[in-house]
Amino acid sequence: MPVLVPMPVVVPGDVLAVRSWGMPDSTFDDHGLPRAQPRPLGLPGHAETDLQLLIQSVVDYSIFMLDVEGYVVSWNTGAERIKRYSAKEIIGKHFSVFYPPEDNAAGKPRRELEIAVAEGRLEDEGWRVRGDGTRFWANVVITALFDETGQLRGFGKVTRDMTERRSAERALDERGRLLAHLVRAQELERRRIAWDVHDDTIQSMVAVGMRLQLMAGQLPAEHLPALNRLTDTVNTAVDRLRDLTFRLRPPGIDRDGLVEGLTGHLGQVAGEAGLTYTLEHRLDREPPPETAIVIFRICQEAVSNVRKHARASTVTVSLTSADQGVLARVVDDGVGIPQGIDSLVRNDHFGLIEMRERAETAGGWWTVRGRPGMGTTVEFWVPALPHTGD
Amino acid sequence: MTSVPARLTVLVGDDEPLIREVLCELLEREPDVDVVAVARDAEEAILLAELHTPAVAILDMRMPGGGVHAAREIRERSPGTRIMAFSAYGDIGSVEEMRRAGVTDYLLKGLPNTEIVAAVRRLGARA
Numbered sequence: 001m002p003v004l005v006p007m008p009v010v011v012p013g014d015v016l017a018v019r020s021w022g023m024p025d026s027t028f029d030d031h032g033l034p035r036a037q038p039r040p041l042g043l044p045g046h047a048e049t050d051l052q053l054l055i056q057s058v059v060d061y062s063i064f065m066l067d068v069e070g071y072v073v074s075w076n077t078g079a080e081r082i083k084r085y086s087a088k089e090i091i092g093k094h095f096s097v098f099y100p101p102e103d104n105a106a107g108k109p110r111r112e113l114e115i116a117v118a119e120g121r122l123e124d125e126g127w128r129v130r131g132d133g134t135r136f137w138a139n140v141v142i143t144a145l146f147d148e149t150g151q152l153r154g155f156g157k158v159t160r161d162m163t164e165r166r167s168a169e170r171a172l173d174e175r176g177r178l179l180a181h182l183v184r185a186q187e188l189e190r191r192r193i194a195w196d197v198h199d200d201t202i203q204s205m206v207a208v209g210m211r212l213q214l215m216a217g218q219l220p221a222e223h224l225p226a227l228n229r230l231t232d233t234v235n236t237a238v239d240r241l242r243d244l245t246f247r248l249r250p251p252g253i254d255r256d257g258l259v260e261g262l263t264g265h266l267g268q269v270a271g272e273a274g275l276t277y278t279l280e281h282r283l284d285r286e287p288p289p290e291t292a293i294v295i296f297r298i299c300q301e302a303v304s305n306v307r308k309h310a311r312a313s314t315v316t317v318s319l320t321s322a323d324q325g326v327l328a329r330v331v332d333d334g335v336g337i338p339q340g341i342d343s344l345v346r347n348d349h350f351g352l353i354e355m356r357e358r359a360e361t362a363g364g365w366w367t368v369r370g371r372p373g374m375g376t377t378v379e380f381w382v383p384a385l386p387h388t389g390d
Numbered sequence: 391m392t393s394v395p396a397r398l399t400v401l402v403g404d405d406e407p408l409i410r411e412v413l414c415e416l417l418e419r420e421p422d423v424d425v426v427a428v429a430r431d432a433e434e435a436i437l438l439a440e441l442h443t444p445a446v447a448i449l450d451m452r453m454p455g456g457g458v459h460a461a462r463e464i465r466e467r468s469p470g471t472r473i474m475a476f477s478a479y480g481d482i483g484s485v486e487e488m489r490r491a492g493v494t495d496y497l498l499k500g501l502p503n504t505e506i507v508a509a510v511r512r513l514g515a516r517a
Contacts, residue, residue, distance in 0.1 A: 199406075199452060202478040206499040207408030213503040214416060238500040242478060 062159040065145075068152050070095045070113055082138075082161045084131035095157065098128045100135065116142040116155060125162065137166045172363065176385070179362055183290040194248035202241045209234040247300065258292040259283070262299055262317065270315065273307040280318040287326055287384040294362045294382055295319070295328055298355045302330035302378040305351055310334025310376060325364060325383040332377075336370040355380070398514040401427040401442060403435035403460060404450040404476065409499070413448065413476075416503050417510065429453075432460035440467040445514045448497075451477040451488065458491040465492050472513045 055063050055076055062079035066072060071094050075087040083090070083098060090097075096109040103109070103126070116122040121143045128138040143156040212231045216224060246268075253261030259281050270277035287295065299317055306315045312334030320327045352368065355378065359366035364382035400417055402425055404410045410428055417423045426442045429435035432455025439447050439460075447464055451457035461473050475488045478499040485496055497509050 198478050202499065203406040203409055206478065207406065207412050209500065210409075210412040210416060210503055210506075214412065214419075235500060238478075242500070245479070 064157055066095050066155040066157055068154055070109060073154065082159060089131065100127050100129055112142055113155060116144040117152060120144055136161050137163045175363060180290040183293050187293060190248040194245045197241055198245050202238060205234055205238045205241065209238060253292050253296055257286050258295060261296055265300060266303065266317065269303055269307060275312060276314045278316045282320045283326065284321040291362065291382055291384045294358050295326055298358050298380055299328060299330055301351050301355050306332045306334065322381065324385055325381050327381045330378040331375065333375045336372045336374045337376050338372060398423045399426045399444040400510060401429065401435065401439055401444040401447040403429040403447065403453060405430050405453040416506065420507060431455045435460045436463040436467065439464040439471055443468045444471055446474060446510055447471050448474045448476050451475050458487055461491045461493045472516055474509065474513055
């Protein structure tokens with residue numbers, strides 16, 4: 001059975017005296033809190049006083065008591081700050097004044113007390129009304145307080161203002177939707193560019209290359225060196241364009257999942273570059289599709305950098321669920337990076353900038369570290385919470 | 391008595407005119423190769439393959455109607471025709487998709503002409 005703790009109980013004034021808990025009015029201050037004085041409670045006098053002081057001083061929580069009918073009988077600094085009533089204004093009033101009209105019309109205050117009595121406590125989250133008429137998003141816990149004989153003595157009510165957190169969550173949710181749109185738009189655009197390059201540019205260049213080779217058999221020998229150089233140039237351009245389309249093309253993770261998509265990518269890229277690769281994954285669950293694409297694209301860019309610049313023999317990619325997101329590392333054993341990597345990220349290294357922007361746009365972070373001759377580590381974290389309402 | 395040398399008949403299917411032209415020209419320079427049909431899309435390739443039953447069909451994988459579709463149909467309608475996929479894509483997914491369609495020979499666009507001809511000859515020899 002819940003035990004009645006020494007809570008500040010009080011009602012100053014004649015009208016409210018009928019709702020007092022049997023303590024003389026002179027014992028209470030302006031906040032309705034007992035003045036420090038010896039009382040026959042279960043705690044030593046100083047502990048009780050300390051506890052009252054604590055309750056009174058807490059500003060982040062509105063902590064107050066209701067009598068058995070729901071009238072306010074005590075108030076603290078947090079309550080004054082959050083609900084914007086002074087103790088004098090609110091003590092003696094029914095707690096239904098904190099509820100919006102629609103909740104009162106629906107009988108919510110009374111119902112909440114009934115539930116608290118039946119179940120010992122009630123927790124609710126919803127809009128509440130301040131003394132100045134504004135609303136705030138509240139987390140409310142109502143605890144029914146019974147004395148040693150099992151008789152209901154009132155209710156303890158603890159309220160937190162969650163407005164800022166709710167706004168932040170909604171902003172995150174909104175951000176999630178925006179990210180999803182952004183990622184989808186990026187992927188569509190990449191796909192379009194990949195097809196355009198493949199279907200148009202590469203085909204033309206290939207045809208030119210084939211034609212040049214045919215011409216080589218018809219031209220006088222003195223023109224052959226120049227023609228061969230042209231052919232080589234065209235072939236190199238075709239290789240670069242093919243590499244571009246490869247990097248732009250859809251990763252296929254919507255079909256196979258992040259780990260499979262990344263495994264396939266690493267298999268191809270590392271194989272071509274003569275790199276030994278390892279993919280370690282400890283994921284609790286598959287990230288949302290847009291997050292998976294963000295992770296894939298950052299890893300893709302990091303591995304591309306390893307291939308182009310690191311002169312490494314091994315690359316290890318690890319994916320780990322952490323802090324409601326995915327922590328990823330791409331580690332190589334190559335030549336490392338010079339000091340002052342920040343300037344690289346700031347300046348013309350678009351690959352690095354793109355990686356960081358992708359992670360930060362997704363609400364995460366990205367970093368690169370390494371020393372000359374000691375390999376390079378790209379590390380990033382992105383949140384992987386499914387967003388709602390999309 | 392002289393025997394008539396066997397002719398290697400080839401179908402070229404590609405929607406890119408520049409590729410079609412240069413591929414035809416390249417192959418026809420070979421004394422024993424005949425380009426018997428040229429198609430611009432999958433449906434045309436299927437019909438012409440059925441009509442001419444070439445020894446080899448060179449199919450662009452991304453021509454209208456889909457090279458994979460054309461390959462499946464040609465294998466059905468002209469079982470003796472060996473199919474060579476001709477594509478600018480060299481990724482594992484594309485190769486796997488073609489393999490599922492029964493195409494095991496794959497030529498990446500951009501290889502030297504000599505390799506293209508050699509590949510067609512190898513395939514024709516198996517026809």
